[in-house]
Amino acid sequence: MTLLRPTLQSTPSRSVKNTHFERSTVRLVPEEVPVAISYAGSSHAVLMATPDDLVDFAIGFSLTEGIVQSASQIRSVDVVEGELGIDVQVFLADDVSDRLRARKRSIAGPVGCGLCGIESIDQAMRTLPDLSAVELRMSHASIVAATAELARAQDLHRQTRAVHAAGLYVEGSGLVGAREDVGRHNALDKLCGFVFRSSVAAEKGAVVVTSRISVEMVQKTAMLSCAMLIAVSAPTALAIRTAEAAGITLIALARGEDFEIFSNPHRVGP
Known part of the structure; x- marks a missing residue:
């Protein structure tokens, strides 16, 4: 689907180096818009996002946040543009819609803990799939290659230096x-x-x-049934504990040929 809103915008800027004005220029910046994810006509979460791949966004959000258990429970997704933002309308199987409505009705007051669609601390710290039995090994060379291939795939970041990326790397197939x-x-x-x-x-x-x-990044990885998570930056203490408990191999500070393993190191080989 082609949206009316472009992913990139050009904007004028003034270049200053060593405290001296050098020149006027034009820079590409990523667009950021409010994106509502709605179920049965009711908004569930509003997130600031880049306006592309929104069907993937809605399906991924629905699965990683536990709204649905499988993609087959999603009947269709419609992307509707408005003047101020975009409404991604997700239509669910009847039984899933009924459960979601019942959960919303069970809220007694204006409670919240700051996570989209989460109504209690128990939900924020939800039980995750146990991935400890997943048979996966990845070599040092593949871990290095994974971050390098993701960097090469970042077309929007290359133009703007202002966005994040996530990829899936399979040893022998590369970045899929x-x-x-x-x-x-x-x-x-x-x-x-x-x-x-x-x-x-x-x-x-x-x-x-x-x-x-x-x-949250560990939780979403677990909901994807992926037993290894590689990051270029550092993890939080809770992320490490959560990855260890879920059986996820957590690798961070992966830059160049260097990286650190924080949990379940048995999946990493020479």
């Missing part, structure tokens, strides 16, 4: 898919949507991201 967005969670949700729509076997590869690793 990548998505970009101004938000790191959004980029990962878009990747998850792509993986679910294309029937790629995520358990055979590693998720690779350009950002730091918070607990």
Whole structure:
């Protein structure tokens, strides 16, 4: 689907170096718009996102946030542009819609813990799939190659230096898919949507991201059934504990030929 809103905008800027004005120039910057994800006509979450790959975004968000258990429970997705933003309308199977409405009715008051669509601390720290039995090994060379291939796939970042990326790397096949967005969670949700729509076997590869690793990034990786997460930046303490408990091999600070393994190191070989 082609949206009216472009992903890129050009804007004038003034270059200053060593405290001296040098010249006027034009720079490309990524667009950022409010994107509502709605179920049965009711908005569930509004996120600031780059306006592309929005069907992947909605499907990935629905799965990684536990709204649906499989892509087959999503009947259709419509992207509707408005004056102020974009409404991505997700139509679910009847039984899933009924459960979602019942969950919303169970809220007694204006509670919230700051995560989109999450109504309690218990939901924020939800139980994840146990991936400890996933048979996956990746060589040092493949881990280095994964971050290098993701960097080469970042067309939007190359033009703007302002967005994150998430990719799926499979040893022997390389980078099988990548998505970009101004938000790191959004980029990962878009990747998850792509993986679910294309029937790629995520358990055979590693998720690779350009950002730091918070607990939500680990949770979304687990919901993708992927047992390895590679990041160019550092993880939080909670992210490490969550990855260890879920059986995910967490690799971070992966830059050039160097990286650090923070959990379940048995999947990494020479």
